[in-house]
Amino acid sequence: EDQVTQSPEALRLQEGESSSLNCSYTVSGLRGLFWYRQDPGKGPEFLFTLYSAGEEKEKERLKATLTKKESFLHITAPKPEDSATYLCAALNAGNNRKLIWGLGTSLAVNP
Amino acid sequence: EPEVTQTPSHQVTQMGQEVILRCVPISNHLYFYWYRQILGQKVEFLVSFYNNEISEKSEIFDDQFSVERPDGSNFTLKIRSTKLEDSAMYFCASSRAHTDTQYFGPGTRLTVL
Numbered sequence: 001e002d003q004v005t006q007s008p009e010a011l012r013l014q015e016g017e018s019s020s021l022n023c024s025y026t027v028s029g030l031r032g033l034f035w036y037r038q039d040p041g042k043g044p045e046f047l048f049t050l051y052s053a054g055e056e057k058e059k060e061r062l063k064a065t066l067t068k069k070e071s072f073l074h075i076t077a078p079k080p081e082d083s084a085t086y087l088c089a090a091l092n093a094g095n096n097r098k099l100i101w102g103l104g105t106s107l108a109v110n111p
Numbered sequence: 112e113p114e115v116t117q118t119p120s121h122q123v124t125q126m127g128q129e130v131i132l133r134c135v136p137i138s139n140h141l142y143f144y145w146y147r148q149i150l151g152q153k154v155e156f157l158v159s160f161y162n163n164e165i166s167e168k169s170e171i172f173d174d175q176f177s178v179e180r181p182d183g184s185n186f187t188l189k190i191r192s193t194k195l196e197d198s199a200m201y202f203c204a205s206s207r208a209h210t211d212t213q214y215f216g217p218g219t220r221l222t223v224l
Contacts (some may be wrong), residue, residue, distance in 0.1 A: 031210050043115075043202050043215035044154070087154065091210060098167055099146075099213065101154040 002027040002092050006102035013078055013109050021073040021086055021105045029093030033071050035064050036087040038104065044087055047073075078109045113137040115216035117203050123222045124193055132188045132219045134203030143186045144204040144213060145178065147171070154202070160186065161209070193223045 005024045013019055025033065032051050036044035048057040050066040057064045061082065063074045073086055085104040092100060116135045124130050136143050145157040159167045160178055175191045186205075190197055200220050204213040 034212065036215075041200075041218075041220070043117075043217045046212055046214055049212045089154070097209065098156040098159070098169065099154075100156075103153050 002090070002100045004088055004090050004100050004102040006086075006088050006105050008105060009103065010106045011108070013075075013107070015079055015109055015111050016077045018074070018076045018078070020075070021107070023071040023073070023088030023102055024069060025071070025088075025090045025100075026069075027090045027092040027100060030090055031093050031097065032091040033066055034089045034091070034099065035071070035073055036089065038085045038087055040085075047086075075107070078107075080109045080111050083107055083109045113139075115203055115205055115214055117201075117216035117219050119219060120217065121220045121222070123224065126195055126223055127192050130190050130193055130221065132190075132201050132203075132221070134186045134188075134216055135184050136186055136203065136205030137214060138184070140205035140207050140214075142166075142206045142209055142211075142213075143178075143180070144206075145188045146202045146204065146215075147199040148202065148218075149199045157188070159209075166209075190221075193221075195223050197221060198223045 003026045007022045035047040038044045048064040053068045061076050065072045085106045087104045088102045089099040118133045143160045148154045158172045177189045179187050200218045202218045203216045206213045
């Protein structure tokens with residue numbers, strides 16, 4: 001069964017304290033791995049798309065990487081405004097293609 | 112920057128009533144989606160729509176749900192007879208191609224009493 005698991009479920013950092021969020025996936029024929037940010041009561045906001053193992057994407061304090069089994073979202077020197085839930089989703093191949101979502105990592109950055 | 116819009120932002124209804132949730136996808140996108148997220152749970156896929164027909168749907172998307180693109184800009188989700196367990200945030204999304212990034216709207220919070 002296709003599945004996406006994110007860890008940790010919650011993470012509390014001090015401002016400037018770098019860390020990484022993990023997204024492990026088991027899908028039949030990965031067609032894309034997507035990272036989104038979600039603020040409370042809002043829709044997911046697109047961050048990155050990764051299509052093949054070894055690929056990396058970077059934007060400001062965030063960098064996403066992809067292997068054949070997992071993806072990491074690295075946060076360098078986070079600021080309080082980076083506090084949000086970070087969602088990972090995998091697009092599978094085959095006849096029933098859809099985005100399969102993880103539960104997310106709730107990140108809190110303290111000033 | 113183009114964005115997906117949704118109306119209403121919050122809908123309160125009585126159990127058994129019909130609701131229609133509305134979305135305006137990004138104008139040059141061809142694929143449209145509905146998702147739902149029950150509080151504290153994962154985002155769940157409901158349905159995808161392309162070329163004026165459903166291309167994929169989940170087990171959740173049963174006969175009480177329907178989607179429509181009534182004109183060149185709107186995309187709607189209808190729930191015919193709402194149940195308490197339909198209470199959730201409903202998100203619309205769109206993409207240019209099926210493997211492209213999906214861009215999400217702000218959501219409609221549906222509360223069924």
